[in-house]
Amino acid sequence: MFDVGFTELMVIALVALIVIGPERLPRVARTAGHLLGRLQRYVSDVKADINREIQLEDLKKLQQEVAEQARTMEASLNKHVQSVETSLNESIAQGIGDKPDAAAAPSGAPPSLTSADSEKPKV
Secondary structure: OOOOOOOHHHHHHHHHHHHHOOOOHHHHHHHHHHHHHHHHHHHHHHHHHHHHHHHHHHHHHHHHHHHHHHHHHHHHHHHHHHHHHHHHHHHHHHHHHHHHHHHOOOOOOOOOOHHHHHHOOOO
């Protein structure tokens, strides 16, 4: 905190001895020590609270970044899945449209009945 050397401390102690007196000096020194201890604990608690807040803020930023990356990844995957699905649907549609109905049925197998054929009365 302060840059106080040994000689400065001796001067302060000598002035305190003269001003306060030898009878009350130990009690005043003890009280000053307790107050300085409390001050140091308070300062360290404030520093710890500030560090916790900074870490919490950093964690919140990191969480937001990860959530944003997850959203972009999900959107990218959905887009990719849609393009693959569209491509498969197009290739399936082209494959069905290229084959005639007669060629679709294997030789020797009966032709498939449609719903229109099954509703006609047999004569």
